[in-house]
Amino acid sequence: MKSYLSSRAEQIKPSGIRRFFDMANSVEGVISLGVGEPDFITHWSICEASIKSLERGNTSYTDDAGLMELRREIAFYMQSRFQVAYTPESEIIVTVGGSQALDLSLRAILNPGDEVLIIEPSYLAYAPLVTLAGGIPVPVKTTLDSKFKPMSEQIQQAIHSNTKAIILCSPNNPTGSFLNKEELEEISEIIIEHDLLVITDEIYAELTYDESFCSIASIAGMRERTIIISGFSKAFAMTGWRLGYICAPEGFSQQMLKIHQNTMLCAPSVAQYGAIEALRNGHQQVEEMRNSYRNRRNFVVKSLNEMGLDCHLPGGAFYVFPSIRSTGLTSEQFAESLLLQEKVAVVPGSVFGEGGEGHVRCSYASSMDALREAMRRMEKFVKNVQLVSS
Known part of the structure; x- marks a missing residue:
C-alpha cells in the first residue's frame, strides 16, 4: 500500500486538535474551551435571505x-472598512471557506522547494x-515575552534565497496577538526589500478590541504583493456555511x-445569498459580538x-x-x-508548532x-498540581 501513496x-x-475534541466528546459534563467558533448563531436575516433564495429557485x-x-x-x-480597493470582476474569488482560499493561494504561487515563512x-x-x-x-517562532508578535530581526534571519512568501494571521489563531499599523509597516519594509509575497489571513479582522484593524494590503507598496484571505465564519457566526473569499491582484487571482x-467550480449558491445579506445588514450583530467577546476576554485573562x-x-x-510552565506539565x-480530572477541554499549544509548547x-x-x-x-x-509537585 505504501508504494501507492x-x-x-x-x-x-x-489534526492534533481533533484528538482532543474526540476525547472531550467522550467525557460527560465537559466544558469545552477548545472549539474555534462563535457561540452565537447566524442572524435570522442571513438565514432568511438564504431560504428566500431557495424559494425563488436559485439552486444552480x-x-x-x-x-x-x-x-x-x-x-x-473592503474599500469602506479597510481602505483597500479590488475589482469585483477580476480580483475577488468566493471560496468554500477560508481554508480553500489559503489552499488556492499557495498552489497558485509555489513551485517545488519554495520556502514560506510561518509565524x-x-x-x-x-x-x-x-x-x-x-x-x-x-x-x-514567537514567545510570550513579545506577546507572540514576530520581531523584525527574526523575519530577516529566516529569509533565504528560496523564500517566496510569508503567511501572516492578525489577529492570530491561537494566540490572539494583534499587529497594528506601525508593526505591519516594519514587516512590510522587509517584505519589499526581499521582494516577497504575503498571504494575510484576515478572518478575525472584525474581532479586534483595543486598536483598529489595519490590512497590510493598505500599506504603500504592499497591495501588488499581497493576497488577502478572509470569510464569513467568525465575524458573522457562519462557520457551518463554509464561505470565504480571496482578494488579490488580477495576476494572482486569475491563476487561483x-x-x-x-477543483470546486463554485461555492454553494445558498450560502452566497446569505453572505450578501450579512455584508449589507449584519454589522450590528458583529458589534454586539465584539463587545461581548471583549468582556469575556478581560474576565478570562x-x-x-x-x-x-x-x-x-x-x-x-x-x-x-496562557503559559502552563509553572505546573511542570x-x-x-x-x-x-x-479534561479527565476537571472536565474542561483546552487545546495543547504544541499542536500549533514547537513554539506553542x-x-x-x-x-472564550x-x-x-x-x-x-x-x-x-x-x-x-x-x-x-502545584500541591502534588511541592
Missing part, C-alpha cells in the same frame, strides 16, 4: 468566482497546506480561479493570571494562550489531565456562566 500526503500529521451553479452581486458587496466592504504558534493548517503545494514551511474551476498561569491580553480573535499532559489555547467563545465554571475548575486543577 503520495509522499506529500504521508508527511502530513493528523453560480459564476465560478461567485455571484457578481456578492463580489461587489465584498469589494465595497508560530500558528493555525495548524498552514504548514500542511504549504507542504501539499510543494513548498517548504519555515517556522518563525483556474485551480478553483477544476484576569482569572488565568490570578491562578498563576501567565497570560497576555490578546488584541483580537477569541482565544487566550507539558502542554499535552496539562490538557489531558485537565508550554501553553494551551482556550477559546462560550457563555459567561460556562467561562466562570471553567475558570473555577482550572484553578482547582492548577492548585492540585
Whole structure:
C-alpha cells in the first residue's frame, strides 16, 4: 500500500486538535474551551435571505468566482472598512471557506522547494497546506515575552534565497496577538526589500478590541504583493456555511480561479445569498459580538493570571494562550489531565508548532456562566498540581 501513496500526503500529521475534541466528546459534563467558533448563531436575516433564495429557485451553479452581486458587496466592504480597493470582476474569488482560499493561494504561487515563512504558534493548517503545494514551511517562532508578535530581526534571519512568501494571521489563531499599523509597516519594509509575497489571513479582522484593524494590503507598496484571505465564519457566526473569499491582484487571482474551476467550480449558491445579506445588514450583530467577546476576554485573562498561569491580553480573535510552565506539565499532559480530572477541554499549544509548547489555547467563545465554571475548575486543577509537585 505504501508504494501507492503520495509522499506529500504521508508527511502530513493528523489534526492534533481533533484528538482532543474526540476525547472531550467522550467525557460527560465537559466544558469545552477548545472549539474555534462563535457561540452565537447566524442572524435570522442571513438565514432568511438564504431560504428566500431557495424559494425563488436559485439552486444552480453560480459564476465560478461567485455571484457578481456578492463580489461587489465584498469589494465595497473592503474599500469602506479597510481602505483597500479590488475589482469585483477580476480580483475577488468566493471560496468554500477560508481554508480553500489559503489552499488556492499557495498552489497558485509555489513551485517545488519554495520556502514560506510561518509565524508560530500558528493555525495548524498552514504548514500542511504549504507542504501539499510543494513548498517548504519555515517556522518563525514567537514567545510570550513579545506577546507572540514576530520581531523584525527574526523575519530577516529566516529569509533565504528560496523564500517566496510569508503567511501572516492578525489577529492570530491561537494566540490572539494583534499587529497594528506601525508593526505591519516594519514587516512590510522587509517584505519589499526581499521582494516577497504575503498571504494575510484576515478572518478575525472584525474581532479586534483595543486598536483598529489595519490590512497590510493598505500599506504603500504592499497591495501588488499581497493576497488577502478572509470569510464569513467568525465575524458573522457562519462557520457551518463554509464561505470565504480571496482578494488579490488580477495576476494572482486569475491563476487561483483556474485551480478553483477544476477543483470546486463554485461555492454553494445558498450560502452566497446569505453572505450578501450579512455584508449589507449584519454589522450590528458583529458589534454586539465584539463587545461581548471583549468582556469575556478581560474576565478570562484576569482569572488565568490570578491562578498563576501567565497570560497576555490578546488584541483580537477569541482565544487566550496562557503559559502552563509553572505546573511542570507539558502542554499535552496539562490538557489531558485537565479534561479527565476537571472536565474542561483546552487545546495543547504544541499542536500549533514547537513554539506553542508550554501553553494551551482556550477559546472564550462560550457563555459567561460556562467561562466562570471553567475558570473555577482550572484553578482547582492548577492548585492540585502545584500541591502534588511541592
